Structure formats: C-alpha cells, structure tokens
Amino acid sequence: MDGAGSAGSGLRGTASRLVLAIQNSARARRLGRSLLGRLVSVRRLSDGERAQVVSRLAGRRAAGTQTVPGHIYFVAYVLGRPVGVIEVFEHPTDARALPGWWTGGLFVRPRYRGLGAGERLLAAAVRTARQSGAPRLLLWTAPGNTRMLRLSTKLGFVVLDDPELRAQCREVTGVEQVVLCRTFSAQEPAAAPGAPGPS
Ligand SMILES: CC(C)(COP(=O)(O)OP(=O)(O)OC[C@H]1O[C@@H](n2cnc3c(N)ncnc32)[C@H](O)[C@@H]1OP(=O)(O)O)[C@@H](O)C(=O)NCCC(=O)NCCS
Numbered sequence: 001m002d003g004a005g006s007a008g009s010g011l012r013g014t015a016s017r018l019v020l021a022i023q024n025s026a027r028a029r030r031l032g033r034s035l036l037g038r039l040v041s042v043r044r045l046s047d048g049e050r051a052q053v054v055s056r057l058a059g060r061r062a063a064g065t066q067t068v069p070g071h072i073y074f075v076a077y078v079l080g081r082p083v084g085v086i087e088v089f090e091h092p093t094d095a096r097a098l099p100g101w102w103t104g105g106l107f108v109r110p111r112y113r114g115l116g117a118g119e120r121l122l123a124a125a126v127r128t129a130r131q132s133g134a135p136r137l138l139l140w141t142a143p144g145n146t147r148m149l150r151l152s153t154k155l156g157f158v159v160l161d162d163p164e165l166r167a168q169c170r171e172v173t174g175v176e177q178v179v180l181c182r183t184f185s186a187q188e189p190a191a192a193p194g195a196p197g198p199s
Contacts, residue, residue: 023114033116040083042120044128045073057085057107074124076108076117084108084117088125090134097168101134106148118147122155130184137184140169140177149178157182 022028045053050067053075067073068089076084088103103125108117129137139157141148157180169177 019111029114032114037116039078040076040115040117040120042074042076042117042124044124045075053082054085057082057109072128074121074128076112076121078112078115078117083112084121086121086125088128088137090132097172098138098165101129101132101137103129103137103139106139118151119155122151126155126182129182135184137182138165138179140173140179143176143178149180152180152182155182 022032050073054067054073057075068087071087071089073085073087075082084107086103086106088101090101091097091099093099103122106118106121106125108121126137137157138160139152141152160179160181162179165179166177169179
C-alpha cells in the first residue's frame with residue numbers, strides 16, 4: 001500500500017474508533033440523540049417493499065437476508081436512507097416451538113448506532129404486539145450482548161427464567177440464549193415507557 005493509502009486507512013481506523021467510543025458512552029448517546037435524533041424516523045414496511053428494503057439492509061449484515069411472509073417489519077430511516085430493521089410476529093399457540101409473540105432481527109447499521117434508532121424500532125415492535133392483544137412479547141439475545149440487554153430492559157423487558165423456552169431457543173439457534181419478556185397489563189398505555197412512536 002502507498003503512503004496516501006495507508007494514511008487514509010489510518011484515518012478511517014481512527015474515525016471508527018472515535019465513533020465507537022462515542023456510541024459506548026451513555027452521555028454521548030444522549031447528546032447525539034438530542035442533536036440528531038429528529039433525523040431518525042421509523043415506518044412499517046408494506047408487503048411489496050419488504051424484500052427490497054430488508055435485503056438492502058441485509059447486504060450490510062452477516063445474517064437475516066430473508067423476510068418471512070406474515071411477519072411485520074419496521075425500518076428506521078435517517079434522511080431517507082434505511083439504517084435499521086426489526087421484525088415482530090406471532091407463532092400460533094399450538095406451535096411445536098416458541099409459541100407466542102416474538103420480536104427479532106433487530107439491527108442498526110454501525111455508523112448510525114447511538115442515535116435512538118434501535119430503541120424506536122424495539123418500541124414499535126412492543127406497540128404492535130400490545131395493540132394486537134398479545135399478553136406478552138418475547139425476544140432472545142446472546143448472554144454477552146450488553147447493548148441489547150440494556151436496550152430491552154430500558155423498554156421494560158425482564159429476563160425470563162423459563163428453562164424449557166431457553167432450551168427451545170438453544171435448539172433453534174445452536175447457542176445459549178437469554179430470553180427476555182415484556183408483559184402487558186390491561187392498565188398500561190399502548191406506548192412503551194419513555195419511547196416515542198413510529199414517525
Ligand atoms: C443493539 C442495537 C440494535 C442498538 O441500536 P442503537 O440504535 O445503537 O440503540 P439506541 O441508540 O436506540 O440506544 C438505546 C439504548 O440501547 C442501549 N445501548 C445502545 N448502545 C449501547 C452501548 N454501546 N453500550 C451499552 N448500551 C447501549 C442503551 O440502553 C441505550 O439507551 P441510553 O442511551 O439511554 O443508555 C445495535 O447496537 C445493533 O444493531 N447491534 C448489533 C445487532 C444486535 O446485537 N441486535 C440484537 C440482536 S438480539
């Protein structure tokens with residue numbers, strides 16, 4: 001690599017480390033949200049646009065390139081560009097594994113993290129399940145996924161101590177998972193605590 005090339009990649013490396021440091025600071029995330037959060041909007045995808053938008057996002061991630069008929073997808077946009085996605089769906093109560101309402105596939109493109117997109121996507125999934133009459137919404141995540149664990153507990157999810165469900169998740173994913181649950185009570189408002197709605 002020539003001098004200019006290695007200087008460019010050095011700069012890019014420094015910039016990535018700086019972005020990561022900002023995203024890892026709760027104070028910087030708050031500041032970022034207050035300055036740039038209004039650029040984030042969240043919208044439910046129609047069936048027609050689903051495959052195209054999700055695969056456009058999926059090109060930038062390791063997994064989850066397929067959309068599933070019947071699942072509901074929300075996408076987060078920054079200045080019209082899709083930057084994040086989540087799905088929410090119901091498995092029939094007589095399903096062999098994982099019955100009930102689940103949310104999954106939450107992903108925000110790395111450079112857009114820390115701006116509130118993940119929280120707004122998860123809030124949209126919570127609202128959808130609640131408005132559909134679900135008694136609770138479930139998700140799984142890796143035990144070491146601190147960001148997801150913090151985000152989901154921020155929106156009212158608690159770790160579910162259900163060995164059978166955990167074993168089913170392990171069977172589906174091949175690795176140990178933490179299952180988290182957001183329970184809906186009849187009295188609570190339709191929006192998740194502190195979370196703005198899709199816009
Ligand atoms: C998890 C993920 C979706 C969060 O998206 P995001 O847009 O960066 O999150 P937000 O800006 O909305 O942050 C909301 C909350 O998430 C948690 N969070 C976000 N980034 C965090 C970080 N770097 N460290 C710790 N907690 C973090 C915090 O609770 C934060 O609230 P706070 O800022 O008030 O502390 C994103 O990091 C991601 O796509 N990760 C890779 C894919 C993944 O792990 N998906 C979950 C699979 S189950």
